[in-house]
Amino acid sequence: MDFVAYGQVIFLVVAILVVSYYLGIYMERIFLGKRSFLDRYFGPLENGLYRLMGINPRQEMDWKEYLKSFLLTNAVLGVIGFLVLYFQQSLPLNPNNVGSLPPLLDFTTVTSFLTNTNLQHYTGELQLSYFSQMGFVTFLMFTSAALGIVVAVALIRGIVNQSGTLGNFYRDFTITITRLLLPISIVEALVFVYLGVPQTFQGAVIAHTVNMGSQTIFRGPVASLEAIKFLGTNGGGYFGADSSYPFENPGPAAAYLQMITEAAIPFGLIFTYGNMARDPKHGRLLVAVTMALFLAGLAVALFAETTPNQLLMGLPINQSVGNWAGKETRFSITESTFSLILNTYTQTGGPMVMINQMSPLSVASAMFGMEVQGSPGGVGTGLMNLLIYVILAVFISGLMVGRTPEFLGKKISTGVMRYSVLFILIHPVIILAPVAISVMSGYAGFIGLPPNESFTALLYEFTSAAANNGSAFGYLLAPQNTNYFYAAEALVMLIGRFGPIIIAFAIAGVLANTKPLAQTKSAALVDDPIFAVFLFAFIIVLSALLFLPVLALGPLAGFLGG
Amino acid sequence: MSERQKLTSHLRAVVVMSLLFFVLLGFAYPGFVGVVAHGIGLGYQADGSLISQNGTVIASKFIGENFSAPYYFWPRVSSVGYNSSNGSGGSALGIATQQFYNQTKNYTEFLIRTGMVPNGTQVPANGVEPSASGFDPDISVGFADFQLTRVAFYTHLNVSYLQKLVGEYTTYPLFGFIGSTYVNVVTLDIALHNVLLSKGMIT
Numbered sequence: 001m002d003f004v005a006y007g008q009v010i011f012l013v014v015a016i017l018v019v020s021y022y023l024g025i026y027m028e029r030i031f032l033g034k035r036s037f038l039d040r041y042f043g044p045l046e047n048g049l050y051r052l053m054g055i056n057p058r059q060e061m062d063w064k065e066y067l068k069s070f071l072l073t074n075a076v077l078g079v080i081g082f083l084v085l086y087f088q089q090s091l092p093l094n095p096n097n098v099g100s101l102p103p104l105l106d107f108t109t110v111t112s113f114l115t116n117t118n119l120q121h122y123t124g125e126l127q128l129s130y131f132s133q134m135g136f137v138t139f140l141m142f143t144s145a146a147l148g149i150v151v152a153v154a155l156i157r158g159i160v161n162q163s164g165t166l167g168n169f170y171r172d173f174t175i176t177i178t179r180l181l182l183p184i185s186i187v188e189a190l191v192f193v194y195l196g197v198p199q200t201f202q203g204a205v206i207a208h209t210v211n212m213g214s215q216t217i218f219r220g221p222v223a224s225l226e227a228i229k230f231l232g233t234n235g236g237g238y239f240g241a242d243s244s245y246p247f248e249n250p251g252p253a254a255a256y257l258q259m260i261t262e263a264a265i266p267f268g269l270i271f272t273y274g275n276m277a278r279d280p281k282h283g284r285l286l287v288a289v290t291m292a293l294f295l296a297g298l299a300v301a302l303f304a305e306t307t308p309n310q311l312l313m314g315l316p317i318n319q320s321v322g323n324w325a326g327k328e329t330r331f332s333i334t335e336s337t338f339s340l341i342l343n344t345y346t347q348t349g350g351p352m353v354m355i356n357q358m359s360p361l362s363v364a365s366a367m368f369g370m371e372v373q374g375s376p377g378g379v380g381t382g383l384m385n386l387l388i389y390v391i392l393a394v395f396i397s398g399l400m401v402g403r404t405p406e407f408l409g410k411k412i413s414t415g416v417m418r419y420s421v422l423f424i425l426i427h428p429v430i431i432l433a434p435v436a437i438s439v440m441s442g443y444a445g446f447i448g449l450p451p452n453e454s455f456t457a458l459l460y461e462f463t464s465a466a467a468n469n470g471s472a473f474g475y476l477l478a479p480q481n482t483n484y485f486y487a488a489e490a491l492v493m494l495i496g497r498f499g500p501i502i503i504a505f506a507i508a509g510v511l512a513n514t515k516p517l518a519q520t521k522s523a524a525l526v527d528d529p530i531f532a533v534f535l536f537a538f539i540i541v542l543s544a545l546l547f548l549p550v551l552a553l554g555p556l557a558g559f560l561g562g
Numbered sequence: 563m564s565e566r567q568k569l570t571s572h573l574r575a576v577v578v579m580s581l582l583f584f585v586l587l588g589f590a591y592p593g594f595v596g597v598v599a600h601g602i603g604l605g606y607q608a609d610g611s612l613i614s615q616n617g618t619v620i621a622s623k624f625i626g627e628n629f630s631a632p633y634y635f636w637p638r639v640s641s642v643g644y645n646s647s648n649g650s651g652g653s654a655l656g657i658a659t660q661q662f663y664n665q666t667k668n669y670t671e672f673l674i675r676t677g678m679v680p681n682g683t684q685v686p687a688n689g690v691e692p693s694a695s696g697f698d699p700d701i702s703v704g705f706a707d708f709q710l711t712r713v714a715f716y717t718h719l720n721v722s723y724l725q726k727l728v729g730e731y732t733t734y735p736l737f738g739f740i741g742s743t744y745v746n747v748v749t750l751d752i753a754l755h756n757v758l759l760s761k762g763m764i765t
Contacts, residue, residue: 007739049582053575069572076580123649139588143580170575177583186595193599196624199608201596207612207619209627210755211634216646217622219610223599224592241650244694246624247610251733252741311663315670318684318704325662325691326652329638329700330733332742336694354652354694453656474654558658 005306005334009298012256012338013291016263023264024271024283030179031153031172032276042178049174057171062164063509066154067502069169070147074114074498077143081110084136094129095203096218101127104486111490113137115497116144116378118229118236118349118470119461119489121482125218125239130201133238138225142185145232146176148380149265151501155384156273158508159408162515166508180265181231188227188261195257196250199223222247230262233378235343235350235470243339243352244328251330255352259339262348266376267291269383277408285532286386292536293375297365298341304361304559305337326357337362345369347378349470356457356474360558363473364551367460370467371547372539373427378468381497384504388423391416391507393538394525408526409516419507426499428546430466430492435459435550443484456554465489466496613752621748626697632676633716633758634751635701635709635728638688639669642696653692666690678711700744703732717758727753 029036050057061069084091085106089099101109105121112119113136122128128137150173154166193199198219207215222238226248229235239245249255267287274283308319327336336353343351344366355363369375374385395412398405405412435458437443460473525531599608606612613621621627626637628644642648655662670690674683686704706728714721731750735741758764 004735004739011739049579052582053578054571055575069576072572072576073580076576080580080584125646126649134592135584135588138592139584142587143583170579173579177587182587182591186591189595190599190602190604193595193604193608196607196611198610199592199596199599200610202609205610205612205619207621210615210620210752211627211629211631213628215621215625215627215644217610217612217619217625218646221592221596223608224595239650239695241652241695241697244652245650246626246695246697246699247622250611250624252736256740309657311658312666312687315667316674316682316684317666317670317687317690319687321687323657323691324687324702325657326694328694328698329688329702329744330698330741335741352694354692356654357652357657357692357694360656360658450656450659453659456656474656558656561658 005302005332008332008334009302009338012259013295015256015260016267017287017291019260020264020267020287021271023268025275027180027265027268027272028275030175031272038179042175046174046178050170053170055168055170057168057174059168060163060165061168063154063158063166063505063512066166066169067505070150070501070505071498073143073173074147077140078110078114081114081136081140082106084132085109088129088132091129091131093131093134093201095201096129098127098129104483108486108490111493112470113140113234113236114144115468115493116148116232116234116347116381117465117468117493117497118234119465119472119493120236120240120470121486123240124237130220133225134221137236137238138221138228141225141228141232141234141236142177142181145181145228145234145265145379146173148232148378149176149180149269150380151504152269152273152380152383155387155504155508156276158512159387159410160277161512164509164513166512181228184231184261185224185227188231188257189223191257192223192226192254195254196247197223197226197254198247219247226258227261229350230258230348231265233262233266233346233348235348237350243350244354246328249328249352252335255331255335255339259342262346263342263376265379266346266382269380270376270386273383273387279408279527282408282526285527285529286390289532289536289539290374290376290386293372293539294341294345294369297345297369297375298338300365301337301341301358301362302334304359304365305333307359309359323359326354328352340366341369343471344469345372345375345377347373347382347467347469349464351471354474355460355471356453360456360555363456363460364555364559366471367463367551367555368543368547370463370469371427371431371543373467374539381468381500384500388420388504388507389535389539389542390526391420392424393531393535396538397525397531397534406517410511410514411517413510413514415510416507419503419510423500423503423507424542426495426503427466430495431459431462431547432550434462434488434492438488452554452558456558459550459554461485461489462492465492468493468497613749621752623746623749624699625748626693626699627748627751629747629751632712633764634754635706635713635745635747636689637747638698638701638705639690639692640696640698641692644697646697648696650696652694652696673708676712677708678715679708683708699746699748701747703728703743703745706745706747713754717754717763719757727757
């Protein structure tokens with residue numbers, strides 16, 4: 001790595017921290033309902049929406065009612081999404097005349113976008129109409145992001161409140177869209193257009209190229225999708241090649257904007273949490289821990305990608321800058337690698353590289369990010385994972401020093417511990433069980449891949465589905481078994497999304513009804529940098545214990561020459 | 563309120579909310595962005611940055627094309643062959659596999675054989691390793707330099723002229739450090755094509 005490469009990394013990290021700090025303050029203000037000059041513009045729109053919905057935004061909900069509205073919303077959105085996809089052939093805005101997808105793929109795709117995963121087993125430019133790209137993909141990208149964020153907000157309120165209530169679901173969901181996601185997306189989409197991302201409703205155009213050929217140039221409403229794809233850590237591409245496709249990511253300026261916005265809300269919510277808990281130092285320490293985990297993963301991948309590919313050493317190839325395979329020329333190797341790690345650690349999943357052409361060590365690092373899920377993780381769900389790690393770490397460190405484990409002044413009860421352990425166990429089970437079943441049953445028959453890479457591809461696919469990440473490792477599916485994979489992945493995505501969320505609501509409910517203890521010295525435990533170091537080590541050890549064996553069979557074996 | 567009434571009122575709220583946002587986010591928002599983009603003079607980008615010549619669309623400056631004649635600068639390896647009806651994406655072969663080695667070895671040897679380069683010249687990795695999208699419109703400066711001898715031979719243009727032409731289509735890092743230094747091979751080859759046309763070397 002040279003001087004410029006360090007400059008690129010430092011610039012991105014500083015920009016992400018600065019933007020997320022201020023966005024964190026802004027999110028705190030809107031979720032606390034503080035008055036602002038924006039009320040004059042957004043207030044009437046929001047009140048109109050509330051009136052049509054027939055709800056009172058000031059009515060507080062307990063965890064069960066909040067969860068009920070949350071799940072009901074997901075169910076209704078799923079139905080709308082399925083109808084849009086299922087009938088896309090007969091719906092308008094289909095200038096390229098694409099047909100319909102197989103119904104089971106419709107179902108898996110709905111699951112994928114409903115759960116903020118965005119795993120795609122279709123090629124967008126060939127198989128989706130403009131109606132579907134907007135009314136299905138773009139729409140669900142907003143709602144799945146907003147639904148993730150409200151979970152985090154409800155959990156924060158559970159930790160802070162003593163009233164037993166978590167706020168009003170409809171208000172939280174509405175203002176997340178009207179005051180956070182939509183305004184930023186509008187501005188960002190226009191900047192993307194300026195930088196070269198298309199936004200048109202005209203069909204594909206056939207170019208008659210100068211070398212006597214022809215080239216179909218696919219386009220469409222790309223910029224509006226692109227903005228929320230990153231802001232909401234969605235990651236599903238308009239085109240098959242996702243963020244590496246020049247129309248999705250036309251140059252370095254667009255790439256930096258994408259990377260900064262995809263990290264802004266996951267990191268920003270940690271600041272929001274610290275501020276709402278009236279313990280900003282605790283929030284800053286958590287940002288430091290998550291950023292340290294991210295940078296550790298990045299360091300491994302950067303080392304691997306800037307090293308020449310050993311296999312090609314005997315050939316007359318100049319590999320002085322590292323591994324060019326699966327990367328685009330307009331981005332430096334460092335930037336492409338940064339994108340890979342950021343997209344897996346934020347659960348966005350739309351990197352500007354071809355993941356299966358990265359070095360095995362980078363792949364291992366990327367998978368580690370999807371296993372941790374909280375460094376910083378997806379919008380809302382990342383903070384949720386991080387807070388469960390904090391609760392577990394507080395409990396264990398409390399036991400180690402012989403104090404009653406308490407968290408921000410509230411005693412951690414047996415119930416909370418039981419829920420937290422259950423929460424942590426869901427993730428490994430829904431990765432390892434389907435991988436084992438696929439291998440043992442012989443469903444994982446791959447075409448033309450050596451055994452080690454087949455295993456890595458399989459493990460990557462289910463890890464990505466379980467973490468609701470959505471990045472894909474090459475072309476996984478063996479055609480004869482697609483239905484098996486569609487069904488298995490849909491199930492994994494649903495459990496991976498809603499299992500932890502339901503448990504998090506239960507924890508929020510218990511905590512919201514817990515009366516704080518009288519302030520004691522140990523209450524400041526989570527403000528101690530030593531706790532931050534402990535948490536960092538705890539997260540690494542826990543994930544290593546759960547996942548190191550399978551990583552050793554997959555990418556690590558590949559690295560060692562498997 | 564009974565449980566049943568409560569559920570009905572929730573259901574009403576959820577259905578109305580979902581439909582309102584379906585219209586707002588799925589259609590009003592993309593439509594608004596499209597109209598504003600065209601309204602503030604970004605129509606060229608919004609329509610796909612198309613390049614036209616004599617009223618015919620010949621390319622988009624962002625979408626790579628398969629310039630394979632020896633008098634053009636060649637683009638990077640594409641796993642979809644720059645054919646958009648094949649979809650888009652990179653190669654399925656992992657970089658530690660034997661197939662990848664064989665593929666890379668063959669193409670490296672081909673480039674050296676056709677490149678008219680002195681013995682012992684190395685091919686830049688950018689030229690032999692596949693791109694991520696399959697439509698990378700750019701090549702590295704190193705790979706452009708590597709091709710100068712061949713292009714000069716087939717076009718009868720001198721190397722310094724070609725170097726100047728390459729320089730015109732080279733993008734340097736933003737603020738000196740953001741992005742890489744890259745040559746847009748689509749616009750470069752169109753310019754080269756027009757030079758050859760004007761000299762009557764191709765028809």
